[in-house]
Each structure stands twice: as C-alpha cells, then as structure tokens.
Amino acid sequence: MSKTWDVIIIGGGPAGSTAATTLRQAGRSVLVLEKAKFPRFHIGESLLPYNRAVFDELGVWPKIEAAGFMMKRGAQFWMGDGSIHTRLNFSRGSFTEFPEAIQVERAKFDDLLLRHAEELGAEVREEAIVTEHRVEKDRVTVKFRAKDGSEQEVQGAFLMDASGLGNFTANRENLREYYPGHKKIAIFGHYSGVQMPEGGEKGDILIIRRENSWFWMIPLEDDKTSVGLVLDQADFKALKQEPQQVFDDAVLSAKAVHDRMINAKVITQGHVLTDFSYTNRKLVSERLVRVGDASGFIDPIFSSGVMLAMTSGRRGAQVVHQALVAGKALTFAMKRYEWTTRRHVSRFWQFIEKFYTKHFAQLFFQPSNKFRMVCAINCALAGRTEMTFGTWWRLRLFFTLVWIQKRFPLAKPIRIR
Structure with a gap:
C-alpha cells in the first residue's frame, strides 16, 4: 500500500524548501516534487535584511554564513545618465532591526535550502514533472512524470503549490490576473570585469532608472556581476530586435551602466524572463495553499521576491500544520494567511507602482x-x-x-x- 503524505509540495525553490523545512520542524511527513535537477540557474539574486529572521527560524543561517555569499549593506538608485543617485543604507535606518543582507547566486543558494529540508527528513524527488492534481474530500492526489519517464501518483492530506512562475494549480483553475500596465520582460546575464562600488559600499545592488525601463547590477562575487534590463513587453516588441541586441543598445544609451561595463566580459547572457506582476484570485482553498511566486509575482525592482517567497512559504506551512492538527480541510487561519500575504505584497507594490x-x-x-x-x-x-x-x-x-x-x-x- 502506497504511503499517504501529510503534505505534498510542488516546487523546491525558496518557498517550497522553506515550507518543507517548517513542516519537518513540526514533525510532518513531506514530499517535495521538483521539476529541475538542482543546482540550476535562476534569477532573483538580491535578498533583503529581513530574510535573516526567516533563516534563523529555519535553522539554516550557519550554512548560509559558511557558504560565503556577498554581503549587501545598501541599495543604490541611479538615474540612467549618472546625473543623480541616492543610497539606502540598511545599517542606518532607525526602524530597521537587521543591518545587512546577502547577494546570492541562486543555483548555490536554492540548492542549500533544499538540501537543508532534505537533511531534516523531507523526501525530495527531482526531475519530477507534475501533470495533474485532484482535491478530494479527504485527500489530494498528484500525478507526475518521474525522472525515469514513468507516470506516478501520490496522495497526501494537503497540497502546497510552490511551483513559481509556472503557477501550476492556479493556471489550471484560471486564477491568474495581471496588474494593468505591468507586463514586463527581463533580459539578463552574468559578467566579469564590471566596475562595482568598493569600500563601505561593496556589495550594494545598483538600480539604474531610465525613462521607461531600468537596469539591475548585482555583485555575486568579487568578479561576477548579474546585470539585467527590465522593460515593457510592448516596448520590446516595438523594437523588433533580438533580446540581446535590445540589452546591448540599452547599455550603450545608459551612461551609469555603460561606464561600469566598459571592460565587462560575458560569463553567460541572453536569458529572458516574461510575465511579470500578476496575482491569483485565490491563494487558499480546501486542502490547498499557494506560496511564493505561485501566490503572485511582482516587479523585482526592490528585490522583494525571495523575501516574500520564504515568508509566505513559512507562514503557509504553519497554517497547513494547524489545519492538520484540527483535522480540517479549510480554516480561518488559512484565510488569514491569504489576507496577510496580500498585505505584505501591497506594501512593496505601492513603491513599485509609483517608481515608474x-x-x-x-x-x-x-x-x-x-x-x-x-x-x-x-x-x-x-x-x-x-x-x-x-x-x-x-x-x-x-x-x-x-x-x-x-x-x-x-x-x-x-x-x-
């Protein structure tokens, strides 16, 4: 007879691995179905100071500290022509409890989080492509294609969707809604030889504002920098050029970026990400909780992605555990999780919406x-x-x-x- 899991999690990124660790800390049996083979390339490399509180709760901070990631003490915002800039110094905010964050290469960081959950007892199956889910009165059933190509089926008491931008369960229910006027495309890569701040500003993320678009420049190591361009999809299509050509032309026209990339050499480039800034009409239903980017995604201009993903993963797992204790398929705490998640997103959204x-x-x-x-x-x-x-x-x-x-x-x- 096949095992029935307490919780099945779709996705092993920061939201999924955080949920898995949280549930294992509560003694729950957890199965994580991840479509990729970790470590794998991913974007979203700049974290926020309040990530540290989640790291401590998960017990993973010593491993992160030992990994030697770049420290981030501030965020700099520049005009594209280099004429004016400002800096947020996290160590000088009188209301901010954590003075620094980290910049991470996501392949290494995400793998570290997933292995931490695995070490605590979560079962992780990589290269597992989820194809179908079904919510029944007393269980959930998930079908997936395993690494060896076989079609398999598993059952659990609850399902957590941490499928990222794939948005698996919400897309199957047609729940996705885009924020008006915020359909973006990101073109990005990793480069060596980029001139980034030194001294007390070493590790800062740079955000370079152009008229209708913006660049990020994130130092990952002493000689590796993530550089990305974000612009409207409509503007991109109107240019009728390949993504890398659009990126290269934008670099030439933005002095604050061009001056730093005069001696830059390509490590990897031409990556493209679309479908920015959406929400799902429902984040919870009977035996189902959506977390991370599967609960919604917003423009990454203020580096909120990993923070929101891990916070929602932890809180979502906590309400699932409480529902299991109560023996209920849907609880008030699950609905409150949806409200608080939307409130946290809206706090960043008010800045994002006005930034342009x-x-x-x-x-x-x-x-x-x-x-x-x-x-x-x-x-x-x-x-x-x-x-x-x-x-x-x-x-x-x-x-x-x-x-x-x-x-x-x-x-x-x-x-x-």
Whole structure:
C-alpha cells in the first residue's frame, strides 16, 4: 500500500524548501516534487535584511554564513545618465532591526535550502514533472512524470503549490490576473570585469532608472556581476530586435551602466524572463495553499521576491500544520494567511507602482529625512513585514507628498531619460 503524505509540495525553490523545512520542524511527513535537477540557474539574486529572521527560524543561517555569499549593506538608485543617485543604507535606518543582507547566486543558494529540508527528513524527488492534481474530500492526489519517464501518483492530506512562475494549480483553475500596465520582460546575464562600488559600499545592488525601463547590477562575487534590463513587453516588441541586441543598445544609451561595463566580459547572457506582476484570485482553498511566486509575482525592482517567497512559504506551512492538527480541510487561519500575504505584497507594490512615475522619482532620488521618513522607507524596503504605527504614518506622509508633487512641485525638477 502506497504511503499517504501529510503534505505534498510542488516546487523546491525558496518557498517550497522553506515550507518543507517548517513542516519537518513540526514533525510532518513531506514530499517535495521538483521539476529541475538542482543546482540550476535562476534569477532573483538580491535578498533583503529581513530574510535573516526567516533563516534563523529555519535553522539554516550557519550554512548560509559558511557558504560565503556577498554581503549587501545598501541599495543604490541611479538615474540612467549618472546625473543623480541616492543610497539606502540598511545599517542606518532607525526602524530597521537587521543591518545587512546577502547577494546570492541562486543555483548555490536554492540548492542549500533544499538540501537543508532534505537533511531534516523531507523526501525530495527531482526531475519530477507534475501533470495533474485532484482535491478530494479527504485527500489530494498528484500525478507526475518521474525522472525515469514513468507516470506516478501520490496522495497526501494537503497540497502546497510552490511551483513559481509556472503557477501550476492556479493556471489550471484560471486564477491568474495581471496588474494593468505591468507586463514586463527581463533580459539578463552574468559578467566579469564590471566596475562595482568598493569600500563601505561593496556589495550594494545598483538600480539604474531610465525613462521607461531600468537596469539591475548585482555583485555575486568579487568578479561576477548579474546585470539585467527590465522593460515593457510592448516596448520590446516595438523594437523588433533580438533580446540581446535590445540589452546591448540599452547599455550603450545608459551612461551609469555603460561606464561600469566598459571592460565587462560575458560569463553567460541572453536569458529572458516574461510575465511579470500578476496575482491569483485565490491563494487558499480546501486542502490547498499557494506560496511564493505561485501566490503572485511582482516587479523585482526592490528585490522583494525571495523575501516574500520564504515568508509566505513559512507562514503557509504553519497554517497547513494547524489545519492538520484540527483535522480540517479549510480554516480561518488559512484565510488569514491569504489576507496577510496580500498585505505584505501591497506594501512593496505601492513603491513599485509609483517608481515608474516622474513625480515619485523627484522625491525618491532627492530624499529628505525630515520626520525620519527615509528611515521608514528604509524599513519597508528592507522587508519588514509588520509595520509599527510610527513607520506606518511616516510612509503615509511620504506617499501624500508624492501625490502633492504630481500637482504642486515640492522638489526641484530632475531629468529622466
């Protein structure tokens, strides 16, 4: 007779491995079905300071620390012509409890997280392509194609979907909804010889703002940098060029990027990612919880992806464990998980939505810490999930000023080109 698992997890990325570790810490039997063979290339390499709290709860921080990832103490935001820039220093935010984060090569980082879950007793089956799922009154059934090509079927009490942008269960139920005006494409690669900040700013991520697009520059090692371009899909299609040509032309036209890449050499390039910024109408239903990018995905401009994935993976696993204890298929705690997950996403979305507007840029790139508003912004963009009243009202004040700036100039004009 085949085993019935407490929880079956689709996907072994940060959300799936976090959920698996959390469930194993609670003594649950867990099966992880991962379509790839780890380690594998992945984008989303810049983490946030508040990731550290999750690492500690999972007991994985000593392994991460020993892996020697690049430390990240700040985030720099530049105009494309290099005329103006600002820096968020995580160590100086009066509301921020964690002073630094890390930059990670995702192949190594994701493999570390998945092996940690495996060491705690989760069963991991890689190169397992999930083809079907079925939720019944007392169980879930998942069909998948195994590494050897055989068709297999497993059963569990609960299913957690951590399938990433594949969005497996939500796509089967037609739940995906895109944020209007935010269909993006990212073109990226890894390069050596890129001139990145040194000294106290070593490890900073650089975000370079162009008129209708932006670059990221993320130092992964002393001589390896991830460089990516994000632009509207409509703008990309209008250019009628191959992705790498679009990327190369954009580098030439952005002085703040071009000057740093004069001596750059290709390690890998031409990677493309599409379908940015969507949500799913439902994150939970009977015996099913969606976490990570399978709960929704937002523009990565503020490096929120891994933080949101791991936070939702941990909290999603906790409510699944509670439902198993209660013997229920759907609980109030599961619904609360959906509400809190959406609230955490919306905290970043308010910045993302405004980032592409000129009036936001005029205040954001010329910050004033009056009333400690910059400290509140620092705290939010560092990834703190629970806001105090003190940070909440300061953020509201900042976005009120952004609204006023659109109508009555408060800051001096800046060029965005």
